Amino acid sequence: MQYAIEAIDVKKSYGDFQAVKGVSFQIPVGTCFGILGPNGAGKTSLLGMMEGIHKISSGQIKILGLDVATELAKIQPLLGVQLQTNNYFQFLNVEQLLDFFQELRAASINNKYRDKKAIDAMLDKVSLLDKKKVKVEELSGGQKQRLSIAIAMLEDPKILFLDEPTSALDPQNRRYTWDFIEQIKQDKDKTILLTTHHMDEAERLCDELLIMDHGKIIQQGSPSELVRSLNRHQNIVVKYKNGQFDGEFVKHAAGVVDHKDHGDSIVVSTVKSLETIKSLFNHAEERQIEITEFDVQLPNLEDVFISNTGAALRDD
Numbered sequence: 001m002q003y004a005i006e007a008i009d010v011k012k013s014y015g016d017f018q019a020v021k022g023v024s025f026q027i028p029v030g031t032c033f034g035i036l037g038p039n040g041a042g043k044t045s046l047l048g049m050m051e052g053i054h055k056i057s058s059g060q061i062k063i064l065g066l067d068v069a070t071e072l073a074k075i076q077p078l079l080g081v082q083l084q085t086n087n088y089f090q091f092l093n094v095e096q097l098l099d100f101f102q103e104l105r106a107a108s109i110n111n112k113y114r115d116k117k118a119i120d121a122m123l124d125k126v127s128l129l130d131k132k133k134v135k136v137e138e139l140s141g142g143q144k145q146r147l148s149i150a151i152a153m154l155e156d157p158k159i160l161f162l163d164e165p166t167s168a169l170d171p172q173n174r175r176y177t178w179d180f181i182e183q184i185k186q187d188k189d190k191t192i193l194l195t196t197h198h199m200d201e202a203e204r205l206c207d208e209l210l211i212m213d214h215g216k217i218i219q220q221g222s223p224s225e226l227v228r229s230l231n232r233h234q235n236i237v238v239k240y241k242n243g244q245f246d247g248e249f250v251k252h253a254a255g256v257v258d259h260k261d262h263g264d265s266i267v268v269s270t271v272k273s274l275e276t277i278k279s280l281f282n283h284a285e286e287r288q289i290e291i292t293e294f295d296v297q298l299p300n301l302e303d304v305f306i307s308n309t310g311a312a313l314r315d316d
């Protein structure tokens with residue numbers, strides 16, 4: 001099977017410091033693959049090596065079967081790389097900037113043909129057609145972020161690298177960007193590799209996730225596999241009035257591993273949520289306890305991330 005990306009024991013050192021410590025993974029064509037990890041985990045270093053921006057210290061990366069270290073010229077036309085939005089020439093207008101990137105791209109692959117219509121079509125896709133003549137510096141943060149994805153997508157790349165595509169966006173713009181990425185995902189010829197700090201983004205967009213920390217892979221799997229691997233109990237929260245739960249009954253109810261009664265609410269940790277809920281409701285009915293609210297708290301990707309990396313945020 002030919003993979004979109006294959007990494008074999010890849011390492012990256014900066015002087016004596018090893019930022020990526022021998023990682024291996026395979027990304028099938030058509031996958032949206034996410035790399036998660038706290039600050040300093042080595043995500044950008046790894047991404048830079050895949051994009052051919054950083055030299056690989058040791059190991060091998062293949063993109064669609066081509067070796068990044070020796071066949072970069074053949075690989076580059078296949079890649080779309082989202083740049084950080086503050087790296088643009090702010091004095092150009094949106095159309096001029098896209099034109100510039102198209103020309104750069106054409107020059108890099110010795111191609112004189114440039115498709116002007118592609119610029120309008122792409123601006124339309126990211127809802128920036130009406131901003132065509134507006135200077136980049138006058139765009140909002142969300143518009144700049146959409147522009148950066150448009151630039152990466154301009155030449156219809158087979159592999160799209162998105163580095164924190166929704167960082168610093170408001171909820172509305174994040175959702176808009178997610179919808180756009182989901183549209184790209186419809187094309188099963190395209191592979192997307194994204195880094196993110198947002199667990200909800202990873203859960204919604206990614207088919208497969210890799211969690212990194214200290215330059216190593218800590219966990220890999222689909223979002224649901226990772227959550228299942230946590231094997232965490234579910235918490236049932238029941239708010240009630242009139243009467244009281246019998247502590248001994250709750251303690252021995254099916255699946256219960258722990259419980260805490262706060263007088264007007266009871267939190268029950270269980271490994272068999274359905275059976276525990278039935279027992280609690282029957283018990284409440286017998287004792288004429290009135291249940292006013294109830295909630296089941298499932299573990300999520302954030303719990304996986306924190307349990308693997310020890311913290312949601314770290315700066316080292």
Ligand SMILES: Nc1ncnc2c1ncn2[C@@H]1O[C@H](COP(=O)(O)OP(=O)(O)OP(=O)(O)O)[C@@H](O)[C@H]1O
Binds near residue numbers: 014019038041042043
């Ligand atoms: N050019 C460099 N020279 C020396 N050390 C570097 C260089 N670039 C990165 N590092 C170090 O390598 C480690 C990994 O950095 P990297 O930027 O790859 O992490 P990251 O996971 O992308 O972090 P963030 O989420 O903060 O962007 C960090 O400790 C960082 O300080």
